[in-house]
Amino acid sequence: MASQMIFTGEDVNARPVTRPGEILEAVPGLIVTQHSGEGKANQYFLRGYNLDHGTDMAISVDDVPINLRTHAHGQGYSDLNWLMPETVNTIEVRKGPYYADEGDFGSAGNLHIGLIDSVDKSMASVTSGSFGYQRFFGMGSTRLGDGTLLLAGEAGTYNGPWANPDDMRKINSLLRYTEGTAQDGFSLTGMAYSNKWNSTDQVPERAITSGQIGLYGEEDPTDGGNTNRFALSARVAGTDDAGSWKGNVYVVKSELDLFNNFTYFLTNPSQGDQFHQHDDRVMTGLNASRTLNGSFAGRPMETTFGVQTRYDDISLALTDTVQRAFLSNVRSDKVGEGSVGVYAENTVHWTDWFRTTVGVRGDYYDASVFSIFDGNNSGNVQAAIASPKFTMVLGPFDKTEFFFGAGEGMHSNDARGATITEEPTDPSTKLSASPLLVRTKGIEVGVRSKLIRGLDSSISLFGLDQDSEIVFNGDAGDTSASRPSQRYGIEWTNKYQPLSWLALDGDVALSHARFVGFDTEQATLYDSLAGFPQAQIGNAPGNYIPNAPAVVASGGITIGEKTGWFETLRWRYLGSSPLTEDNAFRSPPTSIFNGRIGYRFENGWRIQLDGLNLLNSKANQITYAYGSLIKTDSLYSLCFPVQTAPTAVCQNGVMDYVLHPIEPLAVRLTLVGSF
Numbered sequence: 001m002a003s004q005m006i007f008t009g010e011d012v013n014a015r016p017v018t019r020p021g022e023i024l025e026a027v028p029g030l031i032v033t034q035h036s037g038e039g040k041a042n043q044y045f046l047r048g049y050n051l052d053h054g055t056d057m058a059i060s061v062d063d064v065p066i067n068l069r070t071h072a073h074g075q076g077y078s079d080l081n082w083l084m085p086e087t088v089n090t091i092e093v094r095k096g097p098y099y100a101d102e103g104d105f106g107s108a109g110n111l112h113i114g115l116i117d118s119v120d121k122s123m124a125s126v127t128s129g130s131f132g133y134q135r136f137f138g139m140g141s142t143r144l145g146d147g148t149l150l151l152a153g154e155a156g157t158y159n160g161p162w163a164n165p166d167d168m169r170k171i172n173s174l175l176r177y178t179e180g181t182a183q184d185g186f187s188l189t190g191m192a193y194s195n196k197w198n199s200t201d202q203v204p205e206r207a208i209t210s211g212q213i214g215l216y217g218e219e220d221p222t223d224g225g226n227t228n229r230f231a232l233s234a235r236v237a238g239t240d241d242a243g244s245w246k247g248n249v250y251v252v253k254s255e256l257d258l259f260n261n262f263t264y265f266l267t268n269p270s271q272g273d274q275f276h277q278h279d280d281r282v283m284t285g286l287n288a289s290r291t292l293n294g295s296f297a298g299r300p301m302e303t304t305f306g307v308q309t310r311y312d313d314i315s316l317a318l319t320d321t322v323q324r325a326f327l328s329n330v331r332s333d334k335v336g337e338g339s340v341g342v343y344a345e346n347t348v349h350w351t352d353w354f355r356t357t358v359g360v361r362g363d364y365y366d367a368s369v370f371s372i373f374d375g376n377n378s379g380n381v382q383a384a385i386a387s388p389k390f391t392m393v394l395g396p397f398d399k400t401e402f403f404f405g406a407g408e409g410m411h412s413n414d415a416r417g418a419t420i421t422e423e424p425t426d427p428s429t430k431l432s433a434s435p436l437l438v439r440t441k442g443i444e445v446g447v448r449s450k451l452i453r454g455l456d457s458s459i460s461l462f463g464l465d466q467d468s469e470i471v472f473n474g475d476a477g478d479t480s481a482s483r484p485s486q487r488y489g490i491e492w493t494n495k496y497q498p499l500s501w502l503a504l505d506g507d508v509a510l511s512h513a514r515f516v517g518f519d520t521e522q523a524t525l526y527d528s529l530a531g532f533p534q535a536q537i538g539n540a541p542g543n544y545i546p547n548a549p550a551v552v553a554s555g556g557i558t559i560g561e562k563t564g565w566f567e568t569l570r571w572r573y574l575g576s577s578p579l580t581e582d583n584a585f586r587s588p589p590t591s592i593f594n595g596r597i598g599y600r601f602e603n604g605w606r607i608q609l610d611g612l613n614l615l616n617s618k619a620n621q622i623t624y625a626y627g628s629l630i631k632t633d634s635l636y637s638l639c640f641p642v643q644t645a646p647t648a649v650c651q652n653g654v655m656d657y658v659l660h661p662i663e664p665l666a667v668r669l670t671l672v673g674s675f
Contacts, residue, residue: 001391002403002446002458003028003095003491009088009116014558014568016596016610018663021080024111027093028493029509029552031574035622035660037199038158038168039227040258041079043622045574047095047108047462048487048511050547054078055470056411056440058106061113062189063248063287064233065310067105070335070367070415072279072316073258075470076105082172082193082229083113086123086139087152090114096462097409097442100343100359100389101289101306107409107440107464117141117178117187118148121604122675129610129668132159140675147179161663162200163214164221170195183244186236191229198224201260204628205657212632215618215661219630220261220274222323227256243302247288255280259324266629266653269640271322275330278317285310300349311338316416318424329373331424337367337415345389353397359389359407365436367415374427379419383436385410400449403460409440413470413481434481438468455496463488469515469545484516485545506555513548515581522581528648538625538655540582547587547624551575560600566608568596585625585657592617592662604674609667616665623660627653 005028012023021042022032031045044051051057055076059066061083071077092112094102102110122140127133139152153173159165171194178187200218207213233250261274289306314335320327345359364384371377387408395401418436423429446460469485489511497503522541529535553573560566571593579585593615598608629636639650 001405002448003460005093007091012088013085016594018612020083023085028507029491031552033621036201037197037224038166039081039195039197039225041077045549048489048513048548049108056105056108058110062115064250069312069337069412070314072277075414084152084154087115089116096444097440098389098391098405098407100345100361103341103363105411118150125670125672127668127670130666131161147177150176161216163217164198164200166197168197184238188234191231194228196226202658202660207630219264223259223261225258229254243292245290249286252283263628264630274321276319276321281312281314283312296348302347304345306343308341332372334370335415339365353395355393357391361387369415369419376422377420381418381436385437399451403446405444407442410437412437441465454498457494460491486516487511487513501561503558508553510551513545515543515545532649535649535652538580538584542582544578544581544583546579547577549575549577563600563602565599570594579625587623590619606672608670612666619662620659621662624658627655629653
């Protein structure tokens with residue numbers, strides 16, 4: 001497709017970033033933010049989606065899936081804080097549900113991150129910057145037997161500008177052995193990562209404007225968490241006279257403890273609404289594929305067959321806490337979730353300028369949920385789905401190609417939501433289960449041209465229909481399945497290198513996103529607030545999708561040769577988006593500039609200075625709008641200790657903007673040595 005592209009490790013490491021996940025902003029139309037400390041997964045935006053922490057954007061590293069199913073904090077949770085940017089070899093970008101080898105979470109995009117196998121010279125770097133930022137990194141490789149052994153590691157700390165410092169403490173390592181090449185060879189990779197941090201979560205705008213807290217203040221100074229990840233994986237690939245084959249196997253042990261308070265004193269007026277989400281899992285999987293070269297009617301043809309398996313053994317817990325101390329249980333579950341995906345894909349080169357690819361994919365899921373505190377929410381659920389795919393390419397004509405794609409994809413929902421029958425905190429409230437698998441339909445046309453020397457330009461028009469949207473629930477601090485949705489949009493991407501020492505890039509993505517149908521639950525809530533018009537604002541039923549951005553844009557200029565002075569200036573823009581279904585609340589747009597200047601010595605040493613948020617913008621990393629309650633609200637005294645306001649109004653709280661500001665101007669100085 002025209003939106004398909006590959007970025008090198010050199011491309012992504014040329015970008016000044018605040019945190020590791022932001023290297024993914026090399027992907028046109030993708031915005032990566034953070035709203036809750038330095039150890040929690042980033043929040044992603046792509047093609048009119050608020051992807052939360054990864055839903056509907058599949059990410060893999062060295063062919064190991066990163067998105068976590070049935071996660072304590074959000075479906076598809078994708079934490080990349082353990083990724084060391086220097087170890088990235090490539091990022092392959094494929095958008096839309098048009099590829100048979102792409103399964104769960106891949107509707108909006110698929111990002112495949114490849115790792116390097118070796119380095120020419122060992123390197124070490126030290127970075128020191130604003131707000132207590134410190135990072136030490138080292139990497140080297142050596143010949144071992146018939147292969148190469150690569151070792152990389154980092155340690156870092158960061159406080160941030162927050163009144164309650166993040167106090168992040170991270171340690172990370174990678175050990176990798178490879179023989180041969182990616183096409184004929186194998187690799188064995190081990191990773192280990194640990195992180196602890198405090199977090200300043202999103203805060204109500206009214207607390208800032210009233211002077212109750214500063215811009216970088218917090219409502220609950222005990223929010224934060226700790227996480228660890230240990231992974232072992234192996235890949236093997238080969239070629240023969242008939243074609244090629246590859247396979248990989250992996251096991252990942254991960255754990256997360258997350259303490260958040262998003263509604264402050266809405267449900268617990270004396271001790272606060274902090275809750276603890278615990279996720280402890282072992283994820284295992286095996287994938288294999290075989291590609292056969294042949295011909296059809298005398299024309300070249302390739303046919304690929306593949307199988308993908310995965311099993312997650314998960315322990316989950318949600319508890320109410322106060323200052324990270326246990327208060328009460330909400331629910332606790334043991335979940336086993338397995339899947340098998342099989343696919344076939346056939347490409348025929350009908351002429352030198354026309355080729356088609358037809359594919360089909362089948363996925364089967366089986367999940368068992370054991371709800372420790374409420375057996376009525378236990379159960380077993382199975383689901384299967386088939387997804388046809390088709391793409392067509394015409395060209396090149398005068399260095400210009402035309403693309404068409406259509407297909408179906410899917411994402412899985414939380415297995416607990418597929419077996420639930422009653423509210424964990426109120427068993428008398430009966431609930432309807434969500435489907436385990438949700439279908440997406442997509443269509444895309446595009447054109448890519450290199451007609452102008454040095455310019456690589458592409459335009460893609462896309463449409464996506466999804467049977468069920470996953471949206472953020474501020475009251476619960478998690479995601480839930482919602483109504484069907486429709487999206488369409490256009491992306492224009494450009495990369496221009498007129499001279500060896502000068503590169504420019506720019507892209508803009510426009511999208512239109514709406515729910516389909518009528519939200520009866522929202523209408524019921526709206527009616528329950530009758531007589532209190534201030535509470536009804538933002539709660540009226542509507543078809544706007546919260547946090548679905550209509551405009552995303554970025555641009556950059558890079559100057560410099562392999563040695564000597566080099567400079568980079570980058571800009572990224574996240575447009576205004578609706579925050580409630582009725583569009584009563586809208587987020588302000590965010591415009592950020594980052595820059596870098598440095599010098600490369602002939603012996604491989606380098607010194608560079610990064611400037612983050614160069615214009616010291618007072619923009620927000622993320623903005624929400626939902627009901628919450630703080631003790632200075634007039635509604636607080638109407639609800640506690642003696643309730644005089646209607647119950648529905650007290651349960652809803654004060655509708656307001658809830659935001660997490662972007663960090664102010666910061667600088668980071670890095671010295672890199674090569675040995």
